[in-house]
Amino acid sequence: MSTTLQKWIHTLEEGKGSRVVKITVAILAFAVLALVYDMRCFNNFSTSEAMDVSQVARNISEGHGFTTDYIRPLSLHLVEKHREDGRTLAGPHPDLANAPAYPLLLAGYMKIAPFDYEISTTKYFGTFHPEIWIAIFNQLLFFIAVLLVYSLGKKLFDPRVGWLAAILFALTELFWQFSVAGVSTMLALVLFLGLVRVLLRIHELGEADFPNNKKLLTKTLFAGLLLGLLFLTRYSFGWLVLPVLFFIGLSLRQAQIRNCIAVLFVFLLTITPWLVRNYSASGTLFGTAGYAVYQQTAGFPGDTIERTLNPDRQFSNFEVKQVGRKVVTNAREAFSKLPLLGGNWLTAFFLVGLLIPFQRTILSASRIFILMALLVLLFVQSAGATHTTPTMPDVSGENLLIVLAPLIFIFGVGLFFILLDRLELFGFGVRSAMVTMFTLVISLPMIFELLPPRKHPGAFPPYHPPLIQHISQYLKSNELMMSDIPAAVAWYGDRPCTILTLTYKTGFLQLNDDFKTINALYISPRTLNQPFLLQMYRPLLKKDESWERFALESLSRGEIPGDFPLKHARADLLPDHLFLADWERWR
Template sequence: MPFLQDLLHKLEIGGGMRYLRILPALMTIVLLGVIYNWRGYKNMATQEAMDAAQVARNLAEGKGYTTLFIRPFSIYLLKKRAQEKGEMPKLGEVADPAHLKGMHPDLANPPGYPVVLAGLLKLLRPDYAVSTTQPFWSDSGRFWRYKPDFLITLFNQLLFLAAIPVVFFLARHLFDSGVAWLSAVLLLGTELFWRFSVSGLSTLLLLLIFLGLVWSIVLLEHEVRAPRWGRYGVFILAGLAGAMTGIGGLTRYAFGWLILPVLVFLILYGGQRRIVLTLTTLAVFAAIMTPWMARNYDLSGAPFGTATYSVVETTMLSPEYRLQRSLEPDFSRLYLMAFWLKLNNNLRQIVTSDLPRLGGSWVSAFFLVGLLIGFNNPSTQRMRYFLLGCVVVLCLAQALGRTQLSEDVPEINSENLLVLVAPLVLIYGVSLFFLLLERIPLPFPQMRYLVMALFSLAVCLPMLFVFLPPKTNPVAYPPYYPPAIQTIAGWMKEKELVMSDIPWAVAWYGQRQCVWLTLKCTADSRDAGSGESFFAINDYYKPINALYLTPRTMDARFLSQWIRAGDQSWGNFILESLLQKRVPGYFPLSESQSGWLPEQLVLTDWQRWRKP
């Protein structure tokens, strides 16, 4: 009994009541996560998420920074760089110019997120096999949820929840506790971030890094005005700002452009030591980024690998995924007008569509109106300038770096950079709401809380709709169906090569090396030396043992993507196969198991589904 009395005394007199108040909030957050995952969870549905996950698994298994998802453009870069260096890559005594006979080095993903995921997969050691019998992972004997996808979702949700207290303390530092509490609640109720949490993308890790950058800038600005950390405190914070920007750049290359507003901020508000602070930040940023850029340049001749050429993608010269699927890209026709048109068209969409609904809610309208109001606190005013600088830079980076990924999955993709500034936009928008609320005459003081509740309800309406019927189907089909992918992968040996229109999914779910569908099925009769066909890989680099086409190709536009694509196109090959009810004689993969058509086409070199 004395123990119980002491416990009650600590709860009543000590700080225990604070923990009792926090406990219901934590339980509410956990309940919210459970309900959302039950109602709104979906297996990975983006190329970037599966690509990063399979690279992370290779890292976790000790295979180095390699990939099973082979881009033809990556083959081109590796081969071209080897020729420039006068080398011929070999696996043992066998020439391997395409790096296909062994593990293929990854040239597409920055290392930050895959390294973090590799640690997670190494720690958890998930079962990568699809389950059709275990509850929760299956439904009535059908595949329902993929365990590794779900574990990555939980990890990203932990990152999101970790960002909420960071936003709370940042809002309290810039404004007051009222703005801090409401900002934290609205961030928790922003459905856009929950969708990013189940996407498997690096966005929430990058969000935490960006918040770390903002905190370093806030503390640095305060230290310049009112030193309290000693002689070297401001230099440590300047180095921290450079480190956060560098780490963010190694998580998503476009994030590195934020070094520009960081440097401008230091030049404007760095005080008497602004030049030294600017150089310190730049030096730390360069020290973090340079080794990885050197690795990419040594392998491919491009500092950011295949991502170096993202500015060329979705221009009139290289529409859709043409560049990534090309074995012999033509860069002789590049001209500035193509890039200007891309920038102009994408900026128009960002300004008219993305900016007005920044952060997934209309609180951004409060932020935009609040730009007309000044702040007495210099730190708050200067951070708003920094935020505006970040918005401008990210708009330009997003417009120029936009590729077909943004067309395939609008908003929830790795090219959505503006979502990173959404928490700060939310904080400044909430501050204007409180400013207006204080000036509105209310019948009684308690009505203030009712207005705040209605405001929160309106902002969080998209989240509330998730809990209403219909329930989200977690299977991302078409085109991704893990049981089918693992069935095909089970026919293949570990070192054999597959070609598919969803090679990232074959790499992640099937754990087999898979090359992206080439631009053409057969070589152009007018240019026998053309290297853009299936045979350019099959005959000269490595035999392809299976072809797997999903509704991405089988359900493509008939006229523009099949008929007008030409006689050498995959559409023509599919039509010829369907009309003749057999695979054309010139194609080496002639065996097909019944039951796949018409949604999918699976061809192999022999009847691999028959057990010996």
């Protein structure tokens, strides 16, 4: 009996049981941290990107396929131009803005989790319950990423680096913000870290005197698959094929070309079906997402390209150098923020560590890969920035550089331990105190975020989910609304909604007459709360057809412009909200 007990204790301390205990403790610790964070810091969605991808996922889960209720005039233009049958909005509109991996995975989760989209009109509204479930989904992905960081830290350095890097990654407040933001970043993190894990294995096999070519080919094929899934999570990550091929060529002593071709083959095989789908629906490979490079330029400021029904006229006067100016401006800003990439000071340790040469080739090759990926993603992020980036520049799906942060953390922690070892501090207590102090300092943003007072979880202005859902229910499921926050109407209201056209006369009437009747208009505080003199009074002086002018005339004169087809307003919502309909649907 005593012998059996001793074996059991030995198993727990040093055998397989030790691993089980550590994983169990890690799961419990992360679950407690997630619970505390969600109770203290959870916020409802505050970006149109999160609402957009979530409503697409809901459509998939309900059997409607990759369709969207957030309808962009640019998307209508692409579909109409390609189909030429006059039936652009006769049925569900294909989603041409989002890559498919995240909404597809989220749709599967929606089928098994208890999602309830109904918002009570009698109870106090604090949080939208489906968004809590989506946060839990992303936090599960976050935990997988933490495990991968530990595995990579252990592989590149040693277990202590793996543990500390994983702990600091889990205590970085910026990633917790991503976990509740509703964007695809957590899935991209998991896929990217998995890709790096595979690349490290390829490096190990390539260093062997007699490499196992079968295993090597299997790993390169798997790398191509992960790269393809990254592309299908966000198109911009497809550019990582450049540093991946460079790393494979650097790591292998022979058959570099064959293995690089294998990666490219599987990558293209993975993404081709979706590109074919996009082309069959719109005549373009990337849908409206392919026009991101033109946004935020002099020719297409803000979100104007998404709101135009015929961008071809404006492209005739577009100059490529406008994109160049955009890239330089955005790259300059992103480069200035590099020392705080990831939301803490570990990036500074990584940058300092660039001066230290490594004897192990896997560390040198990995660092080169990080730097090359950093340059590629910096350029792609700068070129692809859209009007959504200034709203939340760090917590946004357009923040591509964030996927590199866990690797940078690992190298930063590695440098910390290198410096700690050279200090020759005697006594376990002294070293433990240094590590604890280092952890506390790096985790200070997270600690301060958890301290009281608790922030209100709402994102008003401009989003007020109960009101949006209430006014959306005035419309039938096949009727169309127009709004300045169409993603919110699609997500909270579950109704088709188009973004405001460029003009309230020509653009509105063209969409209304040529595509589908618009039954209601909702203008939120996003437009109505703009600075009066700069954004609203100026259009009045110019006598243009902007929606700012439309709102100003409606509010100041107490009547809708005479030539506008929607005449009936809910007066009790003014002046914070302007809701117009074709008849008094609320009576």
